[in-house]
Amino acid sequence: MKAAAFEYQKVQSVAQALSLLQTYGDDARLIAGGQSLLPSLNMRLSSPTLLVDLNGVQELKGITKQDQVIRIGAMTTHTEIENSELIKEFLPMLSQAVPHIAHRAIRNLGTWGGSIVYGDPAAEWPACAIALNATMVIASSHGQRRVAAQDFFQDIYTVDLSAEEILVATEFPLSVVTSWNYFDELSRRHGDYAIAGIAMHLKYQAGKVESNEIVFFSVGSTPLRALKTSQLLNGQNTNALADPSLNLQLVNQVKEEISTLSDLTNSAMMKTHLVGVLLGRALKQIPTLS
Numbered sequence: 001m002k003a004a005a006f007e008y009q010k011v012q013s014v015a016q017a018l019s020l021l022q023t024y025g026d027d028a029r030l031i032a033g034g035q036s037l038l039p040s041l042n043m044r045l046s047s048p049t050l051l052v053d054l055n056g057v058q059e060l061k062g063i064t065k066q067d068q069v070i071r072i073g074a075m076t077t078h079t080e081i082e083n084s085e086l087i088k089e090f091l092p093m094l095s096q097a098v099p100h101i102a103h104r105a106i107r108n109l110g111t112w113g114g115s116i117v118y119g120d121p122a123a124e125w126p127a128c129a130i131a132l133n134a135t136m137v138i139a140s141s142h143g144q145r146r147v148a149a150q151d152f153f154q155d156i157y158t159v160d161l162s163a164e165e166i167l168v169a170t171e172f173p174l175s176v177v178t179s180w181n182y183f184d185e186l187s188r189r190h191g192d193y194a195i196a197g198i199a200m201h202l203k204y205q206a207g208k209v210e211s212n213e214i215v216f217f218s219v220g221s222t223p224l225r226a227l228k229t230s231q232l233l234n235g236q237n238t239n240a241l242a243d244p245s246l247n248l249q250l251v252n253q254v255k256e257e258i259s260t261l262s263d264l265t266n267s268a269m270m271k272t273h274l275v276g277v278l279l280g281r282a283l284k285q286i287p288t289l290s
């Protein structure tokens, strides 16, 4: 199928894009890499009157270190994140996750912002943003607002963003040196969407877990935080984590806590099993820290 006819405008600034969104409201769609939007237009799941192309907007591109945050512009591509030395140094979880996103051709065009706003529960970036305590920076003609990543993803393909707003960037607090990051996913073939995945961030002090965030994706309608399991992990001695009985206790807790949903090919029961497998493997990787 082909998309229904639409008008097209390539803008050069956020202000220009916001003005068009204000005029057209829900009849306009922003286009970034087009990797998710174009298939949905071609399948006529959506028929906007106007496409507003963000590819000319320089202020939305790039990765910068500012005071205490790393800022990723919404129009930064997956490949730019993959190649960034700043990301490798300060946000290694994203470097671990990015090779799992589709294939090179899609990573060259697809953007951070497109993936975040699309809100696919199987996508890698939303889970990482929550695990790393990121903040979404959102612009409208009324000004800017900020939303914590953990509040931004509301339901399947549903995020806290209105038709008249643009995601400008995402900001990450700088990772402290005494932290550990982990990312893993299980998929049928490399580059496929995950059947289940985990993003985990842990801070420690004097050999003990001080705080941690465990997020699962592709198992529910949004990325899911394992809050009770995190609580159980806090205060544990990192060298005690090699103990199989503690590992089993945490795995049982997470399987009870994370409420999974089936997808077209995998049952909820299978996803629950994989949540346990992913956490069990992650715990075995936590180094003995001091």
Ligand SMILES: Cc1cc2nc3c(=O)[nH]c(=O)nc-3n(C[C@H](O)[C@H](O)[C@H](O)COP(=O)(O)OP(=O)(O)OC[C@H]3O[C@@H](n4cnc5c(N)ncnc54)[C@H](O)[C@@H]3O)c2cc1C
Binding pocket: 029, 030, 031, 032, 033, 034, 035, 036, 037, 038, 054, 074, 075, 100, 101, 102, 103, 106, 109, 110, 111, 112, 113, 114, 115, 117, 118, 122, 123, 124, 125, 165, 166, 167, 168, 191, 192, 193, 194
């Ligand atoms: C074959 C295939 C395999 C894929 N596999 C994976 C995978 O394994 N993991 C994964 O995470 N993704 C995967 N993707 C999706 C890919 O990562 C897309 O790049 C991403 O989901 C959307 O990014 P985009 O820049 O292409 O956005 P677009 O398709 O251009 O836009 C997506 C949506 O976001 C809106 N939007 C875009 N930018 C903004 C903004 N700044 N502010 C407000 N709204 C905005 C658009 O209006 C649209 O509704 C795959 C895609 C394909 C085609």
